[in-house]
Amino acid sequence: MLIIFASIAGCGAAPETGQLAPAGGAVGALVISKGCIAEPIGTKLAVLYFTVVNRGKEDEALVAVAVEGTDRSDLHRTVSRGGLAWMEATTEIAIPAGGSLAFAPGGNHVMVQDSAKHLRRGALVRVRLVFRRSGSHRFPMPVVAYRDLDQCVADASPRIVRRSE
Amino acid sequence: MVVLGMVGCRQGDEGPSSAAMRGLRGEVREIADPVPDFTLVDTAGRPFRFAREARGYLTLLYFGYTQCPDICPVHLANLSAVLSDLPWDLRQRIRVVFVTTDPDRDTPSALRRWLDSFDPTFIGLSGSVEQINAAQARLGIPPLVREERGHGDYIVGHAAQMIAFTPDGRARVDYPFGTRQADWAHDLPLLAGSAGAGS
Numbered sequence: 001m002l003i004i005f006a007s008i009a010g011c012g013a014a015p016e017t018g019q020l021a022p023a024g025g026a027v028g029a030l031v032i033s034k035g036c037i038a039e040p041i042g043t044k045l046a047v048l049y050f051t052v053v054n055r056g057k058e059d060e061a062l063v064a065v066a067v068e069g070t071d072r073s074d075l076h077r078t079v080s081r082g083g084l085a086w087m088e089a090t091t092e093i094a095i096p097a098g099g100s101l102a103f104a105p106g107g108n109h110v111m112v113q114d115s116a117k118h119l120r121r122g123a124l125v126r127v128r129l130v131f132r133r134s135g136s137h138r139f140p141m142p143v144v145a146y147r148d149l150d151q152c153v154a155d156a157s158p159r160i161v162r163r164s165e
Numbered sequence: 166m167v168v169l170g171m172v173g174c175r176q177g178d179e180g181p182s183s184a185a186m187r188g189l190r191g192e193v194r195e196i197a198d199p200v201p202d203f204t205l206v207d208t209a210g211r212p213f214r215f216a217r218e219a220r221g222y223l224t225l226l227y228f229g230y231t232q233c234p235d236i237c238p239v240h241l242a243n244l245s246a247v248l249s250d251l252p253w254d255l256r257q258r259i260r261v262v263f264v265t266t267d268p269d270r271d272t273p274s275a276l277r278r279w280l281d282s283f284d285p286t287f288i289g290l291s292g293s294v295e296q297i298n299a300a301q302a303r304l305g306i307p308p309l310v311r312e313e314r315g316h317g318d319y320i321v322g323h324a325a326q327m328i329a330f331t332p333d334g335r336a337r338v339d340y341p342f343g344t345r346q347a348d349w350a351h352d353l354p355l356l357a358g359s360a361g362a363g364s
Contacts, residue, residue: 105342
């Protein structure tokens, strides 16, 4: 049975249906890359970024993420509304067949709530990604300083409209 | 490299050359608005009159808040990473000014601690919501909006671009969210190190 809700605890509240992914971050037709967690600065929130490429012939969707040792993680996207940037929670994000999904600053991101303050740069943390079709799989992702995200993340963040019309 | 104090090294009040402007990666404004005149308070409690303090420097202005985990820290971290690698004389010509859009939670000490994690020379400003909105209005930025998230938590909608004012006191370039370190490394020397008449 797949876990299909978007916000789940990282401490075993739901049954583990997946398995550790093989080295290289690939699971079936899905290839996970550019994964990294930004070490929180002055806040209990952390953000997680990564890229998923769907090389398969079936559409896929990411429905939940959990970060080891943290309470809760939500799927978010940064959007522009009235000339301002906002973060909006979302329940799932589609990864079309043959397409890719980038979680990058200013766009999609995973918001790690509450217990994120224990995440320190240099640590390698297991992140569970839950997909609608492919199930739950865990990947190691490093915790890095914000200044090192530039080398880690995809160049996929959208340009925010700078003026309200 | 940590710069412990800004030397008041005011270069000639000149804008970048036309050729330099054409080569920029940031979004060059069609109309280079004059630097807005507003006064807020810095993290040491001193008044900071932006129009006066920006003159003679390449000043990068940003409106955000410390509890913003995505755009704000990434923008500042990318910028600070590049600034720390600039030659000393070029670095002295650049000021970064961060105005909080969350004056309730961003107390002077909280703002100072957060900015210090990027660069201790970054200037933090605050004021009342009305004062901050007035400053934003002079730049064509909509008023800040707070959205409650329950349990006393909230997020703040804010502008996502960094505005670059050249030493001649003109808002010439916007750096929207998504500006990478390579973009800053390319543009900052052109904007801060230029000589000659503005375009």
